[in-house]
Amino acid sequence: MLTAAVARGEDVTAVLSRPDKPAASLRAEERDGRTYLSLNDAVAALDGTMTFDERTRSYEVKLKGRSAVFGVDAALAVVDTKLVPLGAPVRGQGALAWAEPEFFQRVLGPMAGLSLTWDRATRALSVRKGEIAEIAVEPSVADLGEMTKVVFRFSQTPSYAVEATAEQVVLHVPNARLSATSSERLLDSPRVARLLVRGGDLTIVFREKGLLANVYALGAPPRLVVDVTRRTSGAPGARTPGLANGPPPASRAKTVVLDPGHGGVEEGARGPGGLFEKDATLALTKTVQEVLQRRGYRVVVTRSSDATVGLDDRAAAANAAKADVFLSIHCNASRAATAHGTEVYYLSLDASDRAAALLAESENAAPAATPNTADKNAAVRDLDLILWDLAQNQHLSASARLAEIVQADFNRLLGITTRGVKQAPFRVLIGVNAPAVLVEVAFITNPDEEARIGSDEFRRQVADTLAGSVDTYFRTADDVAPVPYAPKPPGKS
Ligand SMILES: [Zn+2]
Numbered sequence: 001m002l003t004a005a006v007a008r009g010e011d012v013t014a015v016l017s018r019p020d021k022p023a024a025s026l027r028a029e030e031r032d033g034r035t036y037l038s039l040n041d042a043v044a045a046l047d048g049t050m051t052f053d054e055r056t057r058s059y060e061v062k063l064k065g066r067s068a069v070f071g072v073d074a075a076l077a078v079v080d081t082k083l084v085p086l087g088a089p090v091r092g093q094g095a096l097a098w099a100e101p102e103f104f105q106r107v108l109g110p111m112a113g114l115s116l117t118w119d120r121a122t123r124a125l126s127v128r129k130g131e132i133a134e135i136a137v138e139p140s141v142a143d144l145g146e147m148t149k150v151v152f153r154f155s156q157t158p159s160y161a162v163e164a165t166a167e168q169v170v171l172h173v174p175n176a177r178l179s180a181t182s183s184e185r186l187l188d189s190p191r192v193a194r195l196l197v198r199g200g201d202l203t204i205v206f207r208e209k210g211l212l213a214n215v216y217a218l219g220a221p222p223r224l225v226v227d228v229t230r231r232t233s234g235a236p237g238a239r240t241p242g243l244a245n246g247p248p249p250a251s252r253a254k255t256v257v258l259d260p261g262h263g264g265v266e267e268g269a270r271g272p273g274g275l276f277e278k279d280a281t282l283a284l285t286k287t288v289q290e291v292l293q294r295r296g297y298r299v300v301v302t303r304s305s306d307a308t309v310g311l312d313d314r315a316a317a318a319n320a321a322k323a324d325v326f327l328s329i330h331c332n333a334s335r336a337a338t339a340h341g342t343e344v345y346y347l348s349l350d351a352s353d354r355a356a357a358l359l360a361e362s363e364n365a366a367p368a369a370t371p372n373t374a375d376k377n378a379a380v381r382d383l384d385l386i387l388w389d390l391a392q393n394q395h396l397s398a399s400a401r402l403a404e405i406v407q408a409d410f411n412r413l414l415g416i417t418t419r420g421v422k423q424a425p426f427r428v429l430i431g432v433n434a435p436a437v438l439v440e441v442a443f444i445t446n447p448d449e450e451a452r453i454g455s456d457e458f459r460r461q462v463a464d465t466l467a468g469s470v471d472t473y474f475r476t477a478d479d480v481a482p483v484p485y486a487p488k489p490p491g492k493s
Helices: 002-008 039-045 101-112 241-245 277-294 311-320 354-363 371-391 393-414 447-453 456-477
Strands: 010-018 021-031 034-038 049-053 058-063 066-071 076-079 082-085 091-093 096-099 116-119 124-127 133-144 147-154 161-164 168-172 176-179 184-186 192-198 201-206 212-218 223-229 255-260 298-301 325-332 343-347 421-424 436-443
Touching: 010 034, 021 039, 034 039, 034 101, 039 049, 039 058, 039 096, 039 101, 058 101, 066 101, 076 101, 096 101, 101 116, 101 124, 133 192, 147 192, 161 212, 168 212, 168 223, 176 192, 201 223, 255 277, 255 311, 277 298, 277 325, 277 456, 311 325, 325 456, 343 354, 343 393, 354 421, 393 421, 393 436, 393 456, 436 447, 436 456, 447 456
Parallel strands: 010 124, 133 176, 255 298, 255 325, 325 436, 343 421
Antiparallel strands: 010 021, 021 034, 034 096, 049 058, 058 066, 066 076, 076 082, 091 096, 116 124, 133 147, 147 223, 161 168, 168 201, 184 192, 192 201, 212 223, 343 436
16 A cells, blocks of 8 residues: 555646746656656657657657657766766656656756756746847858858857758757847748748758758857758769769869959058059069960959959959959068068968968958948948858868969979968958968068069069969869868857
């Protein structure tokens, strides 16, 4: 008699209450002065699923893209990959499981992004007030070749869990109510049909089934990036059958975008003899353009006169021209009059050394865009930039290879080997959706090099050298697989 009474406990009801939804009733049991709540009921109320594995006598809960596994023997649960110790094991009865409120507070609540309090008198599990953060989110979408990038920009750094199916990918942001200008956006992107912002969920609905979504976080400003691709695009070099009928890629004239540094009110560096960098880079660019065009390249320049062109406008011009390669041409400056030689840079958000950082700082001093454009399109441009700093990321390995080729060719030209390829956060490279390097051809602050920069012969040598580098780059480009950008872990920006 006594045993049976203890085994059954006293059937009661508890409640799960949330501010945004009607309260859910939970089966409960009082036994030995403790309260056990039905896990099955709570999981169902939270829109999760729960399965029981008879062989291992363990349960698995799936909720908001996360999973928890626990058994009846050990006082712990494995949430995703983390062990959560508990005061007592859950109690099981076949597929039905019961647990003390602690389990809901330490396991289920965090999985659902809810901070739960337990009130024993009313047997109520409630979401703690004020725990839900209001986070503004601004989605933007860009189709970059084989990839669609969806970027969510947040007003504060979110934690998140990813739930992907064949039709969509959902980013769950726990403890948050997300707000966007519109909760639903229809898109004409080839890979993404719709974006939804609902509660703490961001949903990307695919245009077709089975697309691949790669999610990663970036900081400053806090962003979540979702790269949506077809599965086959992960295998570079693989020719899709449809392409077999078209012209082979090599037959298309490659587009080289040349970007003469500075211009107009932006004079750049100045040599001791009075040569302005903006004039030197324009003259150099014109010669490079001639040589490349003779070799069959399509050449687009970001300026062809002494005009002020914003850094972002240069990248925009390159993207509009569908650049295969972007070369930004500059002349170096140093306090040391003897500094000489060529330096080649590609993009990094961190500079490879102090000198590279200083150089990037001075080259970045130019206006981000022409004032007119900035006034008109400030908001749009801001969003574009967020996409653009990602645009160059996917070309970093190609940019590095191009930079190595250019550097090696210039070392041969100048007979020096001391100045290597460097990385620095050059703003002009950030938005370019193509392999891009910045070449500091020579030091305008060195009197000897200033004189050379001003000579036709040197310009011709530079042009032949650069054109040779571009030839080498394209000759070998098709054999080299692009290496995807490896994002830094969340929290580091
Ligand atoms: Zn410059």
